[in-house]
Amino acid sequence: MPSQHDAPLRPEDPRKIGPYALTGRLGEGGQGVVYLAEDREGRAVAVxxxxxxxxxxxxxxxxxxxxxxxxxxxxxxxxxxVLDAKVTAERPYLVSEYVRGRTLQEEVAESGPLKGPELHKIALRCAVGLAAIHRAQVVHRDLKPGNVVLGPRGAKIIDFGVARFLDGRTPQTTHPLGTPAYMSPEQVEDLHIGPESDVFAWGATVVYAATGRPPFGAGPTAAVMRRITDREPELGALRGNLRGLVVRCLDKEPAARPTAPEIVRFLRAEARPAAPAARPKSVPRYRSRMIIALVVVSTLGFVCGMLF
Known part of the structure; x- marks a missing residue:
């Protein structure tokens, strides 16, 4: 689903799916069309x-x-x-929460790369979402800037069009699935896909957010895939500890990448303010006066002893 901005319905589009009245188009992919719709109570949903x-x-x-x-x-x-689903209907449909806002891809393309706290916040929210997806024993397999919506309550991951389960119920495909610029090397080579592949895509998505371009460039699909498997990523203006974390996420070897929970812990630690330096304990005023008096008396006693 490339955009959360709705476009008018086309003449061939249905006007109603189940109990949902369709009001516009949100996007279209190889598998389905996503519509903006209203439920029976008039609430906006994505169908x-x-x-x-x-x-x-x-x-x-x-x-x-x-x-x-x-x-x-x-x-x-x-x-x-997900709010509702009718997968056995004549027109199978899936209803999900409608997140009003621009995608990360649109935001960067229209307003420029992100940096500082804004970049860190989006990177962290995506990592937390990814950790929840993996905790549910699911691999997203198509995390990318176009599948991150910057809603009023923060970034949200959308679209499970090519997701698969981790429990073995979903067979491997006979060809790579996903968006080429954000695929992991194992996706390109059609090897086993696990959570590590999503971590690679997270790193590539952060690079796009920080630089305005994916780490392995654009162009013909074959050329992009060759760079993913054979070349080092281009990280541009990405700096600091986040750059080091992204380098680990974009490792060609899946086992060398951190897990999503590890990414979350790292980013949360980075966001935590440093503890202030311990201040020396102040001496109470009455004690400091006593100390001065004792020093004076001792000094006078010493001087008197010398004179007499």
Whole structure:
């Protein structure tokens, strides 16, 4: 889902799906179309409808069912929550929370790269969301700036279109799935995909947020994939400890990358203000006067002894 800005419905679009009245288009991908809609109470929601409807292939329906199951497992303020799903309907659909705001991709493209506390806050919220996704035994597999919406309550991860379970219920694909610029080397080479792949995508997403471009550049898909597997990332203006963390996340070897909870702990520690230096204990005023008096008396006694 590339954008949270709605566009008008097209003539071929349905006007209603289940009990939801469609009011606009939010985005379109290979698997489905996402609509802005209203529920029975008039609340805004996002409704993803499987392309093809009644004539969708069993494979496409299977993927849609998988997406609904994966998204429904995750409960976290940093991840758009699933509200409803009808995967066996003539037009299968998935209803999720509508997050009003620009995607991270739109924000950076329109307003420039992020830095300082703003960059740190978005990086942390995405990492917390990713940790919740992995805790639910799900791998997102398509984390990218276009799937992070900057809502009024902070960044939220959206779209589980190519997600898979970690419990072995979802078979591996026969070709790489995801967005090339944010794929991990193991995705490019169609190897086993685990949480480490999402961590790689998190690092690539942070690079985009900080520099305005993905770490392995743009261009033809084959060229981007070759850079991901063979070249070091370009981190541009990314500096400090966050740069070091991102370098670890973009390691070619999955086992060398930190886990999402480790990223969260690191970023929270970075955000914690340093403890102020301990101030020397002050001597109470009455004690300081006594000490001065004793010193004076001792000194006078010594002088008198010398004179007499």
């Amino acid at each position: 993803k409808v499987l392309k093809g409807g009644p004539i969708a292939s069993p494979k496409a329906r299977g993927r849609f069912i998988k997406e609904a199951g994966a998204a429904s497992r995750v409960e976290a303020p940093q991840v758009a929550r």
